Amino acid sequence: MAISFAVGGMELDPALIAALMWVMLFFTAMTGIARAYVQEEETGTALALRLAADSAAIYIGKVLSSFVLLVGVAIVVVPLYLVLFSVAPAMPLALAATVVLGCLGIAVTGTTLSAIVAQVTAQGSLMTVLSFPVMLPLLWIAISATSTAFVGSNLVALAPDLAFMFFYSGMTFVASLVLVEYI
Amino acid sequence: MGEGMAVRVDCHRLAKRYPSRQLFANLSFTIAPNSIFVVTGHNGTGKTTLLKLVAGLVPPSEGTVQIHCQERTLAPGEVRQTLGMVSPDLALYDALSGLENLEFFAAVRGIAAPTQQFAGLLEQVGLKKRSHDLVSTYSAGMKQRLKYAHALLHEPQILILDEPTSNLDSQGAQMVCDIMRRQRERGIVIFATNDLREVALADAVLVLD
Numbered sequence: 001m002a003i004s005f006a007v008g009g010m011e012l013d014p015a016l017i018a019a020l021m022w023v024m025l026f027f028t029a030m031t032g033i034a035r036a037y038v039q040e041e042e043t044g045t046a047l048a049l050r051l052a053a054d055s056a057a058i059y060i061g062k063v064l065s066s067f068v069l070l071v072g073v074a075i076v077v078v079p080l081y082l083v084l085f086s087v088a089p090a091m092p093l094a095l096a097a098t099v100v101l102g103c104l105g106i107a108v109t110g111t112t113l114s115a116i117v118a119q120v121t122a123q124g125s126l127m128t129v130l131s132f133p134v135m136l137p138l139l140w141i142a143i144s145a146t147s148t149a150f151v152g153s154n155l156v157a158l159a160p161d162l163a164f165m166f167f168y169s170g171m172t173f174v175a176s177l178v179l180v181e182y183i
Numbered sequence: 184m185g186e187g188m189a190v191r192v193d194c195h196r197l198a199k200r201y202p203s204r205q206l207f208a209n210l211s212f213t214i215a216p217n218s219i220f221v222v223t224g225h226n227g228t229g230k231t232t233l234l235k236l237v238a239g240l241v242p243p244s245e246g247t248v249q250i251h252c253q254e255r256t257l258a259p260g261e262v263r264q265t266l267g268m269v270s271p272d273l274a275l276y277d278a279l280s281g282l283e284n285l286e287f288f289a290a291v292r293g294i295a296a297p298t299q300q301f302a303g304l305l306e307q308v309g310l311k312k313r314s315h316d317l318v319s320t321y322s323a324g325m326k327q328r329l330k331y332a333h334a335l336l337h338e339p340q341i342l343i344l345d346e347p348t349s350n351l352d353s354q355g356a357q358m359v360c361d362i363m364r365r366q367r368e369r370g371i372v373i374f375a376t377n378d379l380r381e382v383a384l385a386d387a388v389l390v391l392d
Contacts, residue, residue: 043274
């Protein structure tokens with residue numbers, strides 16, 4: 001809503017609208033996912049969890065809860081954002097798939113980084129600083145796919161972007177499952 | 184690993200060092216089945232770290248910790264099922280009640296038990312009347328009692344206690360002694376303390392200096 005007021009009645013390029021949408025989703029995610037592990041470490045419940053389950057199981061649980069939270073936020077925020085910017089997506093299902101895959105990528109990567117940041121004393125805005133370069137390829141492709149979903153009509157043109165987002169999440173997930181034991 | 188199977192802990196040439204200092208080195212000992220093993224020493228000598236090493240929560244800089252059950256060395260996943268721990272560093276969820284905490288951790292451990300069993304555990308630690316209250320409303324002593332219920336949830340063969348009677352009143356301290364005696368029949372108790380009355384309960388004592 002703040003973005004919509006800031007740009008006033010200006011007509012924006014679909015690519016810019018897509019970029020602003022993902023900036024909004026990224027920072028929303030950072031405020032929530034950053035706490036995924038930090039809160040457990042701060043309150044001492046992390047130790048109780050580690051005694052009860054292995055690190056990979058805890059990680060998978062955290063990824064799932066972050067993903068559900070992010071998709072829930074997106075279900076509320078994205079339609080509202082589209083209404084405020086008067087955007088009628090040409091391919092709404094493709095847009096939905098892009099948002100879901102983007103949320104999955106952010107949840108997977110964000111949860112891994114949250115586990116790392118939770119071990120650091122001076123956490124501050126470290127999560128956002130670390131996340132941005134790591135997630136940049138994902139965000140870049142998500143913006144491109146969203147922009148195409150706004151105005152395009154060729155679903156095939158979106159396929160490489162969606163495939164990239166899927167494999168980005170998959171590779172990050174597999175690498176994290178191996179690494180999380182040592183974090 | 185059923186109840187009654189003899190467990191033994193073997194620590195071989197253990198060392199733990201941080202970039203700025205070394206806590207201990209070349210530490211070898213065996214904890215026999217059905218015994219109470221006490222770790223004592225001045226503050227900062229590494230008692231808590233040693234307990235975490237045995238629990239597999241912290242990796243040693245050198246050496247090995249092996250837990251044997253019926254002469255078989257347990258894998259890390261099996262060790263987790265064998266251990267229960269009470270520590271000042273461990274906390275349960277404030278936003279849940281005592282009973283809900285036990286139900287949650289039982290679910291995480293894959294224990295399918297009726298609510299009455301958890302209620303019985305809470306009665307054993309003196310929290311039956313407050314079992315439905317949020318943990319955030321508990322006193323420090325009540326939280327410590329709940330940690331015991333949590334540690335005993337899966338009937339572990341090894342019970343690791345860091346400062347076992349901290350925050351507890353005299354009745355609570357007696358409860359801990361009773362738990363230790365029962366646990367000795369089931370397996371092993373390892374605890375860290377500086378309290379000489381607690382050290383007197385030990386079958387073996389390790390002094391860190």
